[in-house]
Amino acid sequence: MAASGRGAGHGRASSHRRPDPGRRDQRGRPQRRDARSGSSAHPRQSDDLTVPRLLAERHRGRQHAPRAGADHPIHGGHPGPSRPLRVMNPVPRSDRDLPVLELVPSLVESLSRGRSAIVTAPPGTGKSTGLPLALLDDRPGRVIVTQPRRLAARMLADHVARLHGDGSSDAVGFAVRGERRESDATRLLYVTEGLLLRRMLVDPEKAVREGDVVILDEFHERSIDADLVLGILRERGILHVLASATIDADSLGGRLGCDAFDVRARLHPIDITHRRAPSADPCWDLAAEAVREVLEDAGDDGDILVFMPGRREIERTIEACRRFARDIDLVPLHGGLPGSAQDRAVAPQGPRRIVVATNIAETSITIPRVTTVIDAGLARIDRFDPEGEIGRLVTEPIDRAGAVQRAGRAGRVRPGRCIRLYTESEFLRRPEDRTPATERSDLADAFLRLHAAGIDPGSFDWVDPPPAAATEHARRTLRRIDAVSETDLTAIGRRLALLPLPPRIGRFLVDAIDAGGGAFAAAIAAVLSERELARGISSGDRDALPCEGDPEGDLSWRARLVMGPGRDPRGVDTGALVDARRTFRDLMRLCRIRDDGDASAIVPALLQAFPDRVAFRRDDDHRSCAMSGRRHAVLDRDSVVRASGFMVAGAIRGLENRGEGMTVLSMVTVIPEEIAVDRLADRIEEGRRYEFDRERGLMVEIEHRNLDGIEFQSDRRSVGPGSRGAAAAELLRLIEIGEVRIPGWDEKVDAFIERTRRTASWFPERGLTTFDEEDLGVMRAEIVGDRTRLSDLPGSEGILEILRSALDWNDARFVDQMAPTRLALPGGRSMRLTWRSGEPPRGSARIGDLIGLDRTPKVGGGRVPVVLEILAPNRRPVQVTDDLEGFWERTYPALKKELKRRYPRHPWP
Numbered sequence: 001m002a003a004s005g006r007g008a009g010h011g012r013a014s015s016h017r018r019p020d021p022g023r024r025d026q027r028g029r030p031q032r033r034d035a036r037s038g039s040s041a042h043p044r045q046s047d048d049l050t051v052p053r054l055l056a057e058r059h060r061g062r063q064h065a066p067r068a069g070a071d072h073p074i075h076g077g078h079p080g081p082s083r084p085l086r087v088m089n090p091v092p093r094s095d096r097d098l099p100v101l102e103l104v105p106s107l108v109e110s111l112s113r114g115r116s117a118i119v120t121a122p123p124g125t126g127k128s129t130g131l132p133l134a135l136l137d138d139r140p141g142r143v144i145v146t147q148p149r150r151l152a153a154r155m156l157a158d159h160v161a162r163l164h165g166d167g168s169s170d171a172v173g174f175a176v177r178g179e180r181r182e183s184d185a186t187r188l189l190y191v192t193e194g195l196l197l198r199r200m201l202v203d204p205e206k207a208v209r210e211g212d213v214v215i216l217d218e219f220h221e222r223s224i225d226a227d228l229v230l231g232i233l234r235e236r237g238i239l240h241v242l243a244s245a246t247i248d249a250d251s252l253g254g255r256l257g258c259d260a261f262d263v264r265a266r267l268h269p270i271d272i273t274h275r276r277a278p279s280a281d282p283c284w285d286l287a288a289e290a291v292r293e294v295l296e297d298a299g300d301d302g303d304i305l306v307f308m309p310g311r312r313e314i315e316r317t318i319e320a321c322r323r324f325a326r327d328i329d330l331v332p333l334h335g336g337l338p339g340s341a342q343d344r345a346v347a348p349q350g351p352r353r354i355v356v357a358t359n360i361a362e363t364s365i366t367i368p369r370v371t372t373v374i375d376a377g378l379a380r381i382d383r384f385d386p387e388g389e390i391g392r393l394v395t396e397p398i399d400r401a402g403a404v405q406r407a408g409r410a411g412r413v414r415p416g417r418c419i420r421l422y423t424e425s426e427f428l429r430r431p432e433d434r435t436p437a438t439e440r441s442d443l444a445d446a447f448l449r450l451h452a453a454g455i456d457p458g459s460f461d462w463v464d465p466p467p468a469a470a471t472e473h474a475r476r477t478l479r480r481i482d483a484v485s486e487t488d489l490t491a492i493g494r495r496l497a498l499l500p501l502p503p504r505i506g507r508f509l510v511d512a513i514d515a516g517g518g519a520f521a522a523a524i525a526a527v528l529s530e531r532e533l534a535r536g537i538s539s540g541d542r543d544a545l546p547c548e549g550d551p552e553g554d555l556s557w558r559a560r561l562v563m564g565p566g567r568d569p570r571g572v573d574t575g576a577l578v579d580a581r582r583t584f585r586d587l588m589r590l591c592r593i594r595d596d597g598d599a600s601a602i603v604p605a606l607l608q609a610f611p612d613r614v615a616f617r618r619d620d621d622h623r624s625c626a627m628s629g630r631r632h633a634v635l636d637r638d639s640v641v642r643a644s645g646f647m648v649a650g651a652i653r654g655l656e657n658r659g660e661g662m663t664v665l666s667m668v669t670v671i672p673e674e675i676a677v678d679r680l681a682d683r684i685e686e687g688r689r690y691e692f693d694r695e696r697g698l699m700v701e702i703e704h705r706n707l708d709g710i711e712f713q714s715d716r717r718s719v720g721p722g723s724r725g726a727a728a729a730e731l732l733r734l735i736e737i738g739e740v741r742i743p744g745w746d747e748k749v750d751a752f753i754e755r756t757r758r759t760a761s762w763f764p765e766r767g768l769t770t771f772d773e774e775d776l777g778v779m780r781a782e783i784v785g786d787r788t789r790l791s792d793l794p795g796s797e798g799i800l801e802i803l804r805s806a807l808d809w810n811d812a813r814f815v816d817q818m819a820p821t822r823l824a825l826p827g828g829r830s831m832r833l834t835w836r837s838g839e840p841p842r843g844s845a846r847i848g849d850l851i852g853l854d855r856t857p858k859v860g861g862g863r864v865p866v867v868l869e870i871l872a873p874n875r876r877p878v879q880v881t882d883d884l885e886g887f888w889e890r891t892y893p894a895l896k897k898e899l900k901r902r903y904p905r906h907p908w909p
Helices: 052-061 098-114 129-135 152-164 193-203 225-236 249-256 283-295 311-321 339-346 400-411 425-429 444-452 468-480 491-497 505-514 516-527 540-543 552-565 574-590 599-609 671-680 721-736 747-762 773-784 797-806 809-818 884-902
Strands: 117-120 143-147 172-176 178-180 190-192 213-217 241-244 259-262 270-275 302-307 329-333 353-357 370-375 377-387 390-397 416-421 613-617 624-627 631-635 644-659 660-673 683-694 698-707 712-719 820-822 830-836 842-847 867-871 877-881
Touching: 098 117, 098 259, 117 249, 129 143, 129 193, 143 152, 143 193, 143 698, 152 172, 152 178, 152 190, 152 339, 178 283, 190 193, 193 225, 193 444, 225 444, 241 712, 270 400, 270 425, 270 660, 270 721, 283 311, 283 370, 283 416, 302 400, 311 353, 311 416, 329 339, 339 353, 339 574, 353 683, 370 400, 370 468, 390 505, 390 671, 400 416, 400 425, 400 468, 425 540, 444 468, 444 505, 444 671, 444 797, 468 505, 491 505, 505 516, 505 599, 505 631, 516 574, 516 599, 552 574, 552 599, 599 660, 599 671, 613 712, 624 877, 644 671, 660 671, 671 712, 683 721, 698 721, 698 877, 747 797, 773 797, 877 884
Parallel strands: 117 241, 117 259, 143 190, 143 213, 172 190, 213 241, 270 416, 302 353, 302 370, 329 353, 370 416, 390 644, 631 660, 842 867
Antiparallel strands: 172 178, 377 390, 613 624, 613 644, 624 631, 644 660, 683 698, 698 712, 820 830, 830 842, 867 877
């Protein structure tokens, strides 16, 4: 597969045949096939472009042993041409015949012209191993290969070192946070993106020197660190190669001005199947069902790799498979495992295995003997909301690029298959690529690193510029912790940039160390920066840790666990604890800490680092808390905090609860009130307010203190003479909004208002008041006056007098005449009228009292008929009508017979 140029500045490592429009590749795009004999899945073997030939011809017979006592500098070495890569043993056939090697001559020629490049190649074609080795032959400097994960960097280095020696070749090294194997003799270095970024910021000339070439492997994962490394490389003019199985090389190459190369051949074909129909069953049950089917296939004895979104699903899958896979190793693989457990998953020897992994196994690392991939199509993704300033860990469908990567794990050693636990239509509806990290991440750390490199984040050459909201949040966060001024880093910001910690945690550590926090502060910083390490620990083991005198909360005992030697209690995540202790040791070394530290330095430093995560818990029996900004929050169920009062959260996360967002507080530390008042004095407001005491029916006065709107102290007392006016005004406001009701404001009052409004509408020429809302507001204010007790307000008759005072004597008399409250009846009785808004006036009377009343009574000067509710002698309604004449004529004759029968003593004329 010879490389051929394509367009100005673009090379392609393939030939072309007209594509078959009826076939599609794994990502749903029209499939292109190799023009030579064999399919794209069966590349032509080439013996003249193997790794040994490219490397050994130049250095035949020249082997360089490392000098005795060579140190391992933190930033690595740059040996130059005098330190060639050692080729000690022949490369095994499986690593010599890598399809990616056929593009090497064209790629080398492109790099020699000072052109960076993009290489796309399917999984297993050698872009992570063969390509870096091949580039060494024609380069004076090192080849540095970045990886998104520590596991991949370490395992790739071990694999390549084994190919060229006894497994400890000095020429091949790796560097990840807390662990490295490199020296001045190292020419091929595998390094995590984050560590290379920090090295480039601390000592850019030493981290990547002239003559080096950097391969950004698995660039399609689009982490923030990878984007930053790429931007800095481009700014410094350092040659680089972007490598991926799925990235759109043409589009990205055009944007970045890179040559593009494409390897389309696979080592082995992969058969992909999908579910025929969607299923609501849990993904682990679907996976176990698929595993059972594979195990029943006698023709396949290869290992099985199952992709699950997280640890919980991995455990459920293994549990489900254990029921039938009795003679097969069931091996978990995720970032939380210690190195020894991860090594077990990728060991080349041993019995048949079922490896159940997160997307840690999606790229770069090779799990030998895998011939079947079972893909749940899900991943756990961190998504950050810059407006809510909170992150959510969500489980969501992977993109098509990720699905292709996962399927590629099956075709490394022989023809394989991929079973997707979702339908083909679901696959085709998924996005082509994953969302760039700039659109889903907290950018505060990235902005801090750019400032440290002297680069304005606003003018940085982002591959995908971040949204405005994310940019503003990052700047606001750095200003909040005093890391940046208007234009540049502050002295504190420069210190933070030197620490391998997120900015907030770095600010905590800087302040705590300055106040004497020592090793205890470093341990807390390690706990905050690493994943949860002891969620399953028992209360007895937790209480046995030496925490006397430490701040109460979730951090102190975890920090003591990180610091303490000896036996680790049950329930500890061993891998997480190893990582936390490694980070702790690094911080001790970087910050030159020698003492255990003063625990009193911790709480003030936490407040400085997390000022917006202060919460107040009012009730010991409930997890509910109030946060600044009037956000509702709850304590994590695993928090050891039991008391009410102030606390600060070292970690927060978003949670959906019945469709509503909720903030969950974890890594919580109790803040004594005196410290909160002292340290947060500029955020505390004192004030006075008035509340209605419903049990006593009166207003009370409350002196209170608030922190960012969180009331934490209050003193209730009776309203004093000097506060009577303000308290009465608040009572009036509560009445206006319907929170409090005036006891004397009854149906008579409402009826008078309605009668007046009706009369005004019937006789507009009189100019009567209509008691609109403004009028009623004036009336209510007069009713309340300066009173603060409901018992002191006037009753119904008093309120009616106040309302009548809005009319003169003649108008009030006119209202009583036109809209009366009672009507006289022929038998000497009277009928009460009810007046309700939107309804005609209504009266209720027994039929006997209406005898002699021939016509429907009317009000409003004979304009408006009254609706009559006619009652039987037992006061039950027999008719409702506004046509009394019709009632007597049509209804009464038949009704009279029934009434005579039931009430014979009554006269029924």
